[in-house]
Amino acid sequence: MRRSELLSRVLITAGIIVAIGMPLLFWRSTPLIHARRADTGGWSPDVIQAEVDKPLHVRLTSDDVRHGFAVGQMDMQPVDIEPGKVTGVTVTFDQPGIYTFFCTRWCGVNHWRMRGTIEVTGPATTSETVPTTPLYVTLGIDIDAPHESPILPMAQPSAVRGQQLAGDPAMGQFINQDVYRSNTPYQIFEALDSTRLSDSEKWDMVAYIWQSNTTSESLADGNGLYSQNCAACHGEKGAGDGVFADDIAKAGEAAMESMSGSTEMAMQTPADFTDAKRMLGASPALLEGKILRGGMGTGMPMWGSIFTEGQIWDLIAYLYSFQFEYQK
Amino acid sequence: MAKIELTQNTFIKNALRSRYPQLAVFVVMLMGYIFAILAGLIGTPVGSHNFSIVFVWIAWWAILILVAVPFFGRGWCAVCPIPLPGEWLQRGAVLAPPDKKPQWLNRRWPRAFRNIWLQNLSFLLLALFSSVLLTTPRVTGIVLAGMLFAAIGLSMVFERRSFCRYLCPVGGFIGIYSQTAPLELRIKDKQVCVTCEGKPCYNGSAVGYGCPWDVFPGGLTKNTYCGLCMECIRTCPHDNIAVNIRPFSADLAKPGARLDEAFKAFIMLGSALIYAGVLLGPWGALKAAAYNVGTSAWFLYAGAFLAIIFIVLPSLFAICTAHFENRNVFKKHFATLSTALIPLGLMFWVAFSLSFVLTNASYIFASLSDPLGVGWNLFGTANLAWQPMLTSVLAPGQTLALVGGLIWSGRTAQKAANETKTSPLLVILYCFVLTIVMLWLLI
Secondary structure, three states, X not given: OOHHHHHHXXXXXXHXXXXXXXXXXXXHOOOOEEEOOHHHOOEEOOEEEEXXXXXXXXXXXXXXXXXXXXEOOOOOOOEEEOEOOEEEEEEOOOOOEEEEEEOOOOXXXXXXXXXXXXXXXXXXXXXXXXXXXXXXXXXXXXXXOOOOOOOOOOOOOEHHHHHHOOOXXXXXXHOOHHHHHHOOHHHHHHHHHHOOXXXXXXXXXXXXXXXXXXXXXXXXXXXXXXXXXXXXXXXXXXXXXXXXXXXXXXXXXXXXXXXXXXXXOOOOOOOOOOOHHHHOOOOHXXXXXXXXXXXXXXXXXXXXXXXXXXXXXXXXXXXXXXXXXXXX | OOOEEHHHOHHHHHHHHOHHHHHHHHHHHHHHHHHHHHHHHHOXXXXXXXXXXXXXXXXXXXXXXHHXXXXXXXXXXXXXXXXXXXXXXXXXXXXXXXXXXXXXXXXXXXXXXXXXXXXXXXXXXXXXXXXXXXXXXXXXXXXXXXXXXXXXXHHHHEOOOHHHHHHOHHHHHHHHHHHHOOEEEEEOXXXXXXXXXXXXXXXOEOOEOOOOOOOOHHHOOOOOOOOOOOHHHHHOOOOOEEEEEOOOOHHHXXXXXXXXXXXXXXXXXXXXXXXXXXXXXXXHHHHXXXXXXXXXXXXXXXXXXXXXXXXXXHHHHHHHHOOOOOHHHHHHHHHHHHHHXXXXXXXXXXXXXXXXXXXXXXXXXXXXXXXXXXXXXXXXXOOOOOOOOOHHHHHHHHHHHHHHHHHXXXXXXXXXXXXXXXXXXXXXXXXXXHHHHHHHHHO
């Protein structure tokens, strides 16, 4: 074989090897976590290993639309993940355990299904916090049972008006976190029977009691959490009419058809927090249960692995603002 | 304007005769092609950040339709890497002349398919899925790989570049549009070819291979099927092959009368019109129908696509040719007059391509630095924001292309009508109406 022929063959073969080998080599050395809408795969991989006190560097990319990344129970700012671009983020864990990472952008009707886990191993570097039993469990509340208020106010209860009526020292017993969290607004309304207040004044008083058991900072925090995580389904104004509400209802109908008429586990339209019957019959403890555990097949996700306890109470305080007129 | 023979220049002639410059380009192109396949398969599924989409459907397409075809005809075919691996297998050599029997089966391409109907079909197959193909890297990767493997497979069964000549979906339209280009490969003296023994340009010799495109250069009158591979320059023992610069659209003065080529013109014209509506138009439902392959909306879209190309456009054109009394005369007139649609179609594609190429060209810089979309920044341009380019010249440029195309097709219609001895008026009116539709769709 002539040298030129041999050289040509070597050149072509080398070209092919380089064209295949080099990108594959570099591609393998730059692993990514891919984010896709839940119905086309969600996170990939969806399980990540990490060690306590050792910074975990993750490189994220989106394969379809804009997503977000955050780790539950951690004090971190969510980062955006743009389609076709790579975002880097570093997280350090001081406790072993299983953490949940989740999408923070409304990426589609199944946005809330975009979750993965980070398995963190190693000894704890800070004192371990002892998990507390959720209040709804302690109180034995059946969070799936109906909880409607039999009496409803004629007008929106106002904390401002309630404050003007709050001269009675006996009211002090209600400005108490345990009482507030364990009772429904309707129960407190009933407990105010002993006063000489009219029904509408009693509801104003309930609104005042609810506001007194929270702070403006908590309400602001709850507002932020609600806007980012809940409004997509429940709506910006809490009316259960978020951008995905219709899609959830359609998915529910499809699920009902596929289950041969069984409606037990069907998806439901998102809860309407402006519905007085629903909200005035629900205690903060009951709402805690709903948020922690989720709706069990109704389409409401469980948030227990994502929100801290403080965040959940802040969110609950904000949910009542759809019922009560609070002082600005 | 007289022809200018480029091969009179010794440097150019030697550069074309030597296999090394072409081989070097082939190797680079093949590496890029394989990389595009790989990028499509393993890179980000986001088309605007994947080399396979950005470099194939924006950069390559821009060069092909705005530069290569109008100015160099089959210039792309001269450097296209698709036949390289198959040809190596088929010949058993890359450079060495054929000193032994051809490898593999080396069969003749079936007579029934020695036309461009299969190319029409392969183009339509891709065209119907174009919304997915142009935006989904994996699909692009699979199609590119499919073309490479098809070329290799056909090289092992049939002689010469059967894939390029009869099956390549791109080669078909490059061929008919190459007739408009101001570049040609032709013989210098016909008498030399008549008396040439053995016809080494077609049959091969000790210094080179017989025409890979299955064309006898001595009979070349049009660019359509000459792939500009330059093999005949190497094999001609009489130095009788020339590469010339000539006036634009010289081949169209001698219109052909083949129905497969006529329908290629309709396919290209119709596709440009439909793409302008689907890809650039404001109709979301139409875009969704074209994209959601397999749905009933897509079947409707595909049906309409085929109906426009095979029924609506040809039927209206048939009315314009206005000769129904004799079937053979009608076919001849129909095919001959359809030559007028070649410059019109080319300029439709130029106008359409200007729009999406200028809109999306900025993706090229980002993709250059991060071709797989995995966070590299090789040249520091990975984070360049998307920005449409030269927006102020887009509409005037498109208008110029379309009006120029109309005038060009009018002149071509006149020449074709001289052949058929009919009036070109209705054909010109047909071109005028389509140009107005295209102007409305684009501007």
